[in-house]
Amino acid sequence: MTSKMSDYYSSNHDTKIAVFAGKGGLGKTTCSAALSSWLAKKGRRALCFSTDPQASLSDIFEKDIFGKGRQELQESLYVMEIDADKRIAIFQEEIRQKIKDMYGIDEIPREIDEYITAAAAEPAMHESATYDAMAGLLASQEFDFYVFDMPPFGHGIRMVSMARILDMWIDKMEETRRMAQEYGDSAYRIQQKGAASGQDEMLNELQEIRKKLGFFQDLLTDSKRTAFYMVIVPEKMAILDTRRALDMFAQMDITLTGVVVNQVYPRELLKRDDLGDFLRERIEMQQKYLVQIEKELGNYVCAVIPMFDREPKGLKMIAEVGDIMMNWDGKITED
């Protein structure tokens, strides 16, 4: 069995990021919020960030933070929920302005303007914008700690591989560029002036992007600096999904730090006389799957969070969840 989560954080000072992955509805955002709150109490400036386009941090902290930038909820505890649509709109405007400034024009040529408008509608735009915002936040190193949630499939996974892809691109472009310079210097002089310098700036821009993304990718795949958690509940489908996600992480060189088992009814309830049949059956089902979790994932389990009798929401309760999660030191099942 692994040690307490709090021990991990008191002995691994290099850890700067924690990621909670898992299927929807299992409580990964709650876990992110709980860890952030716990870290903030320990005096570390923590930023809790949601990559979920339907983020629920606003609901969890009972405060509308959507699209409002970073918000300090209490000392050292910062949260942020990105409004990707708004960000894209601002980004488009920035690009338009940049073109106007660069070429001293008042109006963008129609074709280019349409290109900018339509590019924003491209299916992956949301994802890229969120990713870029996140990479920017991490690169800024403004906070002591970053916590975010991530769906195990789809864009979360691609986010990690994208940096690698961009890397390949930039290498290729630099190579092309270098060769053009080596072999084509004479040609440059003959050719018209403007084109070459535009490409240099373009390459600079690309290198900037790579720096940002590369930093992000290094962080994510560095198990010293990033802790990766899976959130699971004691049910058949959740266990199956987790197994698949583990394979996927392994493929991406991501080391799993721990598994958090959530929404577990305390088994002590079974001893009580006033327990109804319904809840009894449910608890017994959970116990059955907990045995399976212990067998298959036991070495990873770092916290078991009980089912609460009300929805965990609000600063106070999230702090409580944080304490429970960080200090869990018990057993998954009865011997």
Added chain:
Amino acid sequence: MGKKKDKDAPDKKRGGAKEAVKDFFYGMAMQGMTRYALKTRMYLEHLFMLITLGDMLGIPILPPYYSLKLLPYAVPNIKTWKRSLFKERDFTDALF
């Protein structure tokens, strides 16, 4: 002319783009002709634009977020690029 160059171009086996480009340039340098340099310069321009703004041609390569970031720098080249791209081969050859 186009045919002669095809012969110089390396085969498309493994080696990857790097080798291909290198071999190509090697052959070119041996010839030591500015005309080739000029032409190469044009290829590279095509390549560069393809990577950044390929989706304008229906060949999306770079995620559009980054294409947009690069767009301002490409603005003056877009028109020329498109024009040069869609000329028939004979036409470009005739230019040189």
Added chain:
Amino acid sequence: MTAPTFKEFVEKHPSIKFFFTGGKGGVGKTISAAAIGHYFATQGKKTLVASLNPVHSLTSLYGQDIWGRGVQKIEGLENLWAVEVDIKKKIEVYREQLTERITSFLKWADIPVDPASFIEIAATNPAFEESAQFDTMTDIMLEKEENYDIIIFDCAAVANAIRLLGLSKIYDLWLGRMIESRKEALSLRVKLSFRKDKIKEEVEKDPMMADLLRQHEKMQKAKAILNDAEKTAFIFVTIPLALPIAVVERFIKMVRAFDIPVGGVFVNRIIPRAVAEADATEYMKNSFKQQDRYMDMIHNQLGDLVSAYIPLYSTEVLGVDGIAKVCEDMQKFKPD
């Protein structure tokens, strides 16, 4: 105002063919989709349940190997089929198309580089996966329309589902632009060419243009179906908790903005009063009290849309029998 029950809704809209289920992750979208499937299959309608999730659960739900096998007949019930959509094949097709385009571009521009590495990078375009999901959904809608009386799509978590539907509008805009630039490119080619006739002929046969136009046409058809309230219904699933309710509200707003008809809201995992009263633990008491509050919230905010209630079960719903029970409860169960 009370909403029509699911049954009333269906009887009032006899030509509905496509159902979609959506909601926050973990609220029971797949189970609701399966229950709707069960409802129609037992009425003798040829029914298909299609999972559009990145993580499928129909295989575990029905306890039958569905993954990677295309459309499968569900054992133990007449008239029911299920499919877990595999977008890998679609992505492979995209990859091939792109390979073709890049290769021909490089050849055409006479650039002596190996296209393989370009293709590798381009094929990881994140748009691929999303487009492939939507594409496959439209394929099923258009190709299987004739074969089935009812098709139910179990959509991925909220964001994805919105995307899938919202995409029909956005994707169209995007496709439109692609077609425009392709047209322009081709006409430029004709204009600048010395041998206009030959080029023109070539342009008319341009495979990419044909491909784009085909896509466009498909989108138009899919869009028409998605926006047709007599043919399509979107069912939102929630549970009596703040977050899932908020998500459904947001979701409904967005879907309506895309002119997609809302077919009702299912409230899942309701603790029946009898169950709560038989249990004196503070767990059950508090949960039930909390549920009361959220049920009020649901009635106030979504009341005119709630068309079915499903109780909380003591064990995970699994197999055709489990789903049969959900289907029955979906029509009968009322919170008291």
